Amino acid sequence: MLTGVVLKAFNSFYYIKQEQGVTVCKLRGRFKQERYSLAVGDRVEYDLLDDETGIIEKILPRQSVLKRPLVANVDQVILTFAAASPNLHPLLLDRFLVLAEYSKLKNILICINKIELADLVLLEKTLQPYYEIGYKIIKVSAKENIGMLELKNHLKDKISVFAGPSGVGKSTLLNAIEPGLNLATGVISTKIKRGKHTTRVAELLPLAQGGFVVDTPGFSSTEFDYIQKTDLEDYFVEFRPYMDTCKYNTCIHDVEPACSVKQAVLDKKISQVRYDAYLNILHEIQSKKKGF
Numbered sequence: 177m178l179t180g181v182v183l184k185a186f187n188s189f190y191y192i193k194q195e196q197g198v199t200v201c202k203l204r205g206r207f208k209q210e211r212y213s214l215a216v217g218d219r220v221e222y223d224l225l226d227d228e229t230g231i232i233e234k235i236l237p238r239q240s241v242l243k244r245p246l247v248a249n250v251d252q253v254i255l256t257f258a259a260a261s262p263n264l265h266p267l268l269l270d271r272f273l274v275l276a277e278y279s280k281l282k283n284i285l286i287c288i289n290k291i292e293l294a295d296l297v298l299l300e301k302t303l304q305p306y307y308e309i310g311y312k313i314i315k316v317s318a319k320e321n322i323g324m325l326e327l328k329n330h331l332k333d334k335i336s337v338f339a340g341p342s343g344v345g346k347s348t349l350l351n352a353i354e355p356g357l358n359l360a361t362g363v364i365s366t367k368i369k370r371g372k373h374t375t376r377v378a379e380l381l382p383l384a385q386g387g388f389v390v391d392t393p394g395f396s397s398t399e400f401d402y403i404q405k406t407d408l409e410d411y412f413v414e415f416r417p418y419m420d421t422c423k424y425n426t427c428i429h430d431v432e433p434a435c436s437v438k439q440a441v442l443d444k445k446i447s448q449v450r451y452d453a454y455l456n457i458l459h460e461i462q463s464k465k466k467g468f
């Protein structure tokens with residue numbers, strides 16, 4: 177039995193990456209009866225039928241599942257922003273951080289691109305709260321080839337997904353790291369009843385140095401529909417030491433009295449900017465729920 181990683185699915189064929197190359201496999205019939213949905217990123221065991229084709233016998237346990245796009249075993253998300261053009265808006269970074277924390281991605285790396293355009297003093301001031309929380313931040317320029325080796329090292333032997341606003345340079349960064357990567361550009365979105373839905377299925381791109389990147393960006397910043405207002409606190413990681421000691425156990429740290437989170441903001445243990453972002457997102461969730 178051989179093992180490999182699912183790179184992509186096409187009709188009912190799966191492209192499995194193993195050390196020597198790629199094998200095209202079908203799923204053993206019994207999986208179909210169980211309606212087991214195999215995802216890109218899944219690790220599988222398979223038998224060879226001939227030199228190039230095989231049959232999947234076993235799906236190994238998943239470490240994680242990212243829903244949008246559907247990818248199993250994602251190790252890390254690279255939240256990509258630009259220092260300028262477009263300007264770095266902390267609230268937008270906070271929104272992406274909430275989505276990353278919600279997705280329970282093990283590693284979150286904040287990558288600030290276009291560093292050559294930055295007002296460095298202002299940038300450090302903007303990033304200060306995120307350093308204090310403990311987020312790992314790297315500063316790069318795809319254009320000027322700054323910090324690219326560090327970014328490359330972070331991608332080694334991991335399954336990574338890039339996420340971030342449009343125009344920050346996600347595709348340019350990946351092309352700089354590995355020219356010739358076949359990135360999906362211009363993802364087509366269609367409106368269906370339940371909201372935005374991308375019609376493409378994600379694919380894993382193997383990197384020459386080891387590791388994979390997902391060819392489509394992860395979650396967009398507009399998807400808070402599935403987050404409950406009472407859960408939002410979990411995604412602001414620096415609230416954790418305080419949030420269970422509020423007077424009321426239903427406290428959502430807004431207008432309630434004797435709130436430990438608000439006290440921590442007053443004591444400057446939690447950044448005001450981050451707390452404001454929390455309130456902003458909380459109120460957005462509340463207003464959407466009322467609308468239905």
Ligand SMILES: Nc1nc2c(ncn2[C@@H]2O[C@H](COP(=O)(O)OP(=O)(O)OP(=O)(O)O)[C@@H](O)[C@H]2O)c(=O)[nH]1
Pocket residue numbers: 289290291292293316317318319320341342343344345346347348349361362393
């Ligand atoms: N000045 C500067 N411009 C850059 C840098 N990296 C990328 N750009 C430019 O930023 C623009 C957007 O880059 P893309 O790679 O298309 O951005 P993206 O994040 O993939 O954008 P979407 O496909 O819309 O999600 C392009 O004009 C790039 O040439 C950089 O380090 N410095």
Ligand SMILES: [Zn+2]
Pocket residue numbers: 419422427428429430432434435436437438
């Ligand atoms: Zn509270």
